[in-house]
Amino acid sequence: MVRVYLHEVTKIFGKNVVALDKVELEVRSGEFMVVMGPSGHGKTTLLRVVAGLEEPTDGEVWIGDTLVASPRKGIFIPPKDRNVGMVFQNWALYPHMKVFDNIAFPLRIKKLPKSEIEKKVREIAEVLGIAETLDRYPRQLSGGQQQRVAIARALVKEPQVLLMDEPFSNLDARIRVTARAFVKDIQKKLGITTILVTHDPADALTLADRIAVLRRGVIQQIGLPSEIYDKPVNVFVANFIGDINLFDGSIVGKGNEVYFDGGDVKVQLPQNINVQGNGSVILGIRPEDVVLSKEVISNNNDLIYVGKGTVEISEFAGGKFNVMVKLQSTEVKVVSSTSFGLGEPVHVYFNSRKIKIFDKQTEKLLYG
Numbered sequence: 001m002v003r004v005y006l007h008e009v010t011k012i013f014g015k016n017v018v019a020l021d022k023v024e025l026e027v028r029s030g031e032f033m034v035v036m037g038p039s040g041h042g043k044t045t046l047l048r049v050v051a052g053l054e055e056p057t058d059g060e061v062w063i064g065d066t067l068v069a070s071p072r073k074g075i076f077i078p079p080k081d082r083n084v085g086m087v088f089q090n091w092a093l094y095p096h097m098k099v100f101d102n103i104a105f106p107l108r109i110k111k112l113p114k115s116e117i118e119k120k121v122r123e124i125a126e127v128l129g130i131a132e133t134l135d136r137y138p139r140q141l142s143g144g145q146q147q148r149v150a151i152a153r154a155l156v157k158e159p160q161v162l163l164m165d166e167p168f169s170n171l172d173a174r175i176r177v178t179a180r181a182f183v184k185d186i187q188k189k190l191g192i193t194t195i196l197v198t199h200d201p202a203d204a205l206t207l208a209d210r211i212a213v214l215r216r217g218v219i220q221q222i223g224l225p226s227e228i229y230d231k232p233v234n235v236f237v238a239n240f241i242g243d244i245n246l247f248d249g250s251i252v253g254k255g256n257e258v259y260f261d262g263g264d265v266k267v268q269l270p271q272n273i274n275v276q277g278n279g280s281v282i283l284g285i286r287p288e289d290v291v292l293s294k295e296v297i298s299n300n301n302d303l304i305y306v307g308k309g310t311v312e313i314s315e316f317a318g319g320k321f322n323v324m325v326k327l328q329s330t331e332v333k334v335v336s337s338t339s340f341g342l343g344e345p346v347h348v349y350f351n352s353r354k355i356k357i358f359d360k361q362t363e364k365l366l367y368g
């Protein structure tokens with residue numbers, strides 16, 4: 001297997017649409033890298049640059065030890081010579097071809113002997129559990145099966161790198177869970193270096209060895225799923241990877257008495273935080289890190305008291321409850337393991353180990 005390395009890759013469309021801005025990304029050999037970001041922020045462009053479907057404006061793209069694109073050095077290796085398999089967002093199956101012929105297509109282009117094509121197609125169809133569909137047309141398959149055909153077609157030529165563009169977006173929520181598990185399993189079984197792009201945090205958190213977060217063509221953070229979730233470098237990443245309560249306020253006090261003061265939400269902080277400018281910050285706390293209690297909790301050092309609120313909404317969400325608590329004029333989202341009645345008064349606590357403080361101006365993580 002090979003590593004994929006993008007070195008300061010920039011892609012500008014037309015005069016000034018900067019789709020990728022000095023992207024520095026190393027995908028290790030055999031790694032499952034998930035690149036996530038909102039729609040239109042450069043994810044597809046990044047994949048197309050690796051596949052060779054798009055030429056970068058600047059920078060270098062390496063696949064293994066081969067420099068496959070470098071405008072400065074006048075190097076551009078076309079897609080067919082890159083040994084890369086790609087699964088497109090809409091799967092792009094040929095509707096008039098049976099499954100067998102869809103999968104065989106890349107091998108026919110390579111002009112492999114008929115017997116070899118037959119063998120390879122049957123082998124990969126077996127691995128992906130679609131051997132019994134080879135005689136059917138794509139329209140005669142379920143969404144999940146169609147996706148497997150698209151993956152089989154990408155894998156049949158034994159590429160060194162697998163690229164997947166939002167491969168689950170055409171599947172309904174229930175099938176998506178199975179499809180994710182399947183993709184992860186295949187990737188690990190084959191040990192193929194993989195880049196998958198998605199706007200769905202659930203894809204990223206469940207599939208990735210590491211996640212890269214892209215915003216307006218700029219990589220914000222690269223890290224383990226747990227790092228991205230627990231130690232997001234800025235408000236954008238924190239917000240994008242999962243639900244989070246964000247409160248505007250400032251840091252007040254000093255020594256052992258440092259507080260975040262956000263008006264309705266005032267909490268003592270475990271340590272002094274170095275804030276620039278006028279001390280304006282944003283406090284972030286994920287809903288599962290807020291604790292509600294009917295009684296005062298006095299025996300837990302990790303919990304910081306925030307105040308007394310009232311339950312506004314409490315929804316059962318299968319094994320947990322999504323609760324909204326009103327703290328004077330502020331609302332706090334909570335994921336709770338117990339249910340609360342509407343209008344019920346509750347004491348609100350934050351888990352001090354999970355509090356994040358961001359600089360208001362730069363939105364960068366200061367503490368957390």
Ligand SMILES: Nc1ncnc2c1ncn2[C@@H]1O[C@H](COP(=O)(O)OP(=O)(O)OP(=O)(O)O)[C@@H](O)[C@H]1O
Binds near residue numbers: 040
């Ligand atoms: N061929 C093109 N010509 C001009 N602009 C383009 C072209 N392809 C992409 N862009 C622009 O580049 C930016 C990044 O697009 P890209 O498709 O990479 O985003 P994305 O994150 O994959 O979005 P989505 O999730 O909607 O597919 C967008 O502003 C888009 O309009």
